[in-house]
Amino acid sequence: MQIGLVGLQYSGKTTLFNILSEKEESEQNIGVDKAAIEVVKVPDDRLELLTEIFNPKKKVNATIEIYDIPGLRTSDDGKLKITNSFLNEVKNNDALFYIVRQFEEGSVPHPMNKIDSVEDISFLENEFLFYDLAFLENRIEKIKKEVMKTKEERLKKELPVIEKCYAHVEKELPLRKLGLDENELKLLSGYQLLTLKPLVIAINFDDNSIDQVDEYISKAREFINDDNVKIIPFYAKLELELSKLDNEDMEMFMEEYGIK
Numbered sequence: 269m270q271i272g273l274v275g276l277q278y279s280g281k282t283t284l285f286n287i288l289s290e291k292e293e294s295e296q297n298i299g300v301d302k303a304a305i306e307v308v309k310v311p312d313d314r315l316e317l318l319t320e321i322f323n324p325k326k327k328v329n330a331t332i333e334i335y336d337i338p339g340l341r342t343s344d345d346g347k348l349k350i351t352n353s354f355l356n357e358v359k360n361n362d363a364l365f366y367i368v369r370q371f372e373e374g375s376v377p378h379p380m381n382k383i384d385s386v387e388d389i390s391f392l393e394n395e396f397l398f399y400d401l402a403f404l405e406n407r408i409e410k411i412k413k414e415v416m417k418t419k420e421e422r423l424k425k426e427l428p429v430i431e432k433c434y435a436h437v438e439k440e441l442p443l444r445k446l447g448l449d450e451n452e453l454k455l456l457s458g459y460q461l462l463t464l465k466p467l468v469i470a471i472n473f474d475d476n477s478i479d480q481v482d483e484y485i486s487k488a489r490e491f492i493n494d495d496n497v498k499i500i501p502f503y504a505k506l507e508l509e510l511s512k513l514d515n516e517d518m519e520m521f522m523e524e525y526g527i528k
């Protein structure tokens with residue numbers, strides 16, 4: 269299965285990607301905006317978590333492709349730029365991992381100059397809702413035309429499902445919260461609807477924001493309001509340091525920072 273790391277520029281995607289893929293420092297692409305695919309053999313709790321959520325049958329020796337999607341940047345008008353190539357790269361994943369930032373770091377400015385992980389989650393959700401809404405609207409029109417011409421049974425069955433999805437997304441609710449049944453999901457499986465994809469949200473903290481972990485995890489949970497979405501803290505920079513230490517030093521380090 270393929271998981272896409274999605275987020276704004278400088279949220280820590282590539283750092284996380286490097287930790288998960290256990291890249292040597294010399295091969296790392298930190299700060300670089302390059303899409304990369306990597307096959308990773310579940311060496312990490314987070315991937316364990318993902319295989320449990322998404323892929324229980326294949327847990328043994330599961331390999332997961334992690335896709336480091338180039339981050340969203342602002343264009344000249346100061347707004348974040350959503351391009352078709354970005355959306356296409358998001359679409360191609362079986363599950364999404366939102367990487368949002370809750371660390372201050374002067375040398376790497378947040379694209380909107382505002383550190384607020386919930387706002388970034390909300391931004392991604394809204395853009396993806398908007399994409400789904402446009403897709404569904406188009407599809408409804410197409411089906412209606414086709415049904416008049418061909419009276420095809422499959423399309424007749426599809427229409428109410430698409431309309432139900434449309435009505436839900438129109439209320440600004442993600443499709444993962446619609447509770448679609450197996451048949452409905454099957455009908456939709458070819459369409460790559462973004463808010464239907466299984467989601468994990470990872471909030472990136474550092475040693476200055478570590479005491480805010482509970483606060484921001486709760487805020488994100490309140491915003492998402494969906495028990496099927498896992499929300500986890502991670503510590504990109506600290507973990508990168510950790511990955512260079514041996515076991516004994518690592519335990520001391522983790523204790524010092526209160527990382528479990």
Ligand SMILES: Nc1nc2c(ncn2[C@@H]2O[C@H](COP(=O)(O)OP(=O)(O)O)[C@@H](O)[C@H]2O)c(=O)[nH]1
Nearest residue numbers: 277278279280281282283298299373474504505
């Ligand atoms: N202080 C601090 N810096 C971080 C943290 N995570 C990432 N960075 C830095 O932010 C920059 C961008 O990180 P990167 O992983 O390339 O972000 P991406 O644009 O989302 O891929 C790099 O210089 C990282 O070292 C963090 O938790 N704390």
Ligand SMILES: [Mg+2]
Nearest residue numbers: 281282300301
């Ligand atoms: Mg990057």
